[in-house]
Amino acid sequence: MIVGSNQPYLFPYIGYWQLMNFADVYVISDSMQYIKKGYVNRNSILIDGKKHLFTLEALGVHGDTLINEVQVGNNRKKIARSIYNAYIKAPYFKEVYPMIKEVLFYEEKNLARYIGNSIQKIAAYLEMDTKFIYLSELQGETSLTAQERTIDINKRLNANHYVNAIGGQELYNKDDFLNENIKLSFLKTEDIEYKQFKNEFVPCLSIIDIMMFNSKEKIQEMLKAYTLV
Numbered sequence: 001m002i003v004g005s006n007q008p009y010l011f012p013y014i015g016y017w018q019l020m021n022f023a024d025v026y027v028i029s030d031s032m033q034y035i036k037k038g039y040v041n042r043n044s045i046l047i048d049g050k051k052h053l054f055t056l057e058a059l060g061v062h063g064d065t066l067i068n069e070v071q072v073g074n075n076r077k078k079i080a081r082s083i084y085n086a087y088i089k090a091p092y093f094k095e096v097y098p099m100i101k102e103v104l105f106y107e108e109k110n111l112a113r114y115i116g117n118s119i120q121k122i123a124a125y126l127e128m129d130t131k132f133i134y135l136s137e138l139q140g141e142t143s144l145t146a147q148e149r150t151i152d153i154n155k156r157l158n159a160n161h162y163v164n165a166i167g168g169q170e171l172y173n174k175d176d177f178l179n180e181n182i183k184l185s186f187l188k189t190e191d192i193e194y195k196q197f198k199n200e201f202v203p204c205l206s207i208i209d210i211m212m213f214n215s216k217e218k219i220q221e222m223l224k225a226y227t228l229v
Contacts, residue, residue, distance in 0.1 A: 001160060001161070003027065003153070004020060004023030005135070005162075006019065007029045007067060008040060008067060009039050009043070010042065010056055010118065011100075012043065013204055013207065014189060014210055014223075016165075017122075019164070020119075025131045026133070028112070030112035030135055031135050031136040031139070034069070034111075041057075041115070042055040042056065045205060046087075046196055046202055046209050047082070050202065054083075058071070058072070059072070059073050067112045070112070076105060079104060080101055080104050087208070087212040091213060093212060096212055103117060106118070112134070113134075120132055122207060126220065126223070127220070138153060138157075151176070151177060151180050154177075161183040162182055162183070162185070164184070164186055165187055166186045166188040166189075185228040186228065186229050187227075188229055190226055191203075194213055194214055194218075196209070
């Protein structure tokens with residue numbers, strides 16, 4: 001069984017979804033520390049041909065607050081309006097915007113569960129059959145280090161293959177995983193480009209941008225545009 005994991009991110013870039021799509025089971029790492037000005041509750045969309053960062057308000061953040069201890073703030077209407085204005089003329093707006101609006105106004109105050117819902121809704125739209133688990137339910141509190149914790153997760157799930165984003169090369173050692181009979185791979189996203197109105201292509205935007213400009217079938221092809229290292 002293939003397991004993937006990452007922190008919950010709001011409308012993340014395509015590589016996140018590639019990782020999720022590749023895994024049989026995806027662990028939403030909600031019990032990790034919330035990083036201020038990180039990408040848990042922020043991302044970028046296209047406005048007037050340029051990359052524009054938006055941030056979902058987060059409440060109750062202190063020095064060592066965990067993601068699942070943070071609460072959702074009150075600026076969802078502003079974000080929805082920005083997305084509406086940015087993509088009203090996009091080819092797949094009528095199909096995609098109602099779903100985006102639904103997840104934005106999901107009645108959940110816990111940030112991790114709120115983002116977890118958005119992840120699962122979009123995964124369903126993209127017809128993924130991945131199973132989702134929250135780390136807090138699987139592992140509970142632990143004093144294990146990052147690599148030890150991830151190995152423990154895989155052993156609890158009886159996984160034989162763990163896949164992480166390419167940045168995980170700095171955190172995980174393949175030999176240590178092999179010693180536990182777990183194959184470790186890193187997913188590297190290939191260059192992906194598509195038409196965005198008439199402007200020069202702006203890369204590395206939220207999945208919102210990809211869904212607004214591409215059919216579901218085209219996105220499913222994009223989900224396979226990666227290499228494992």
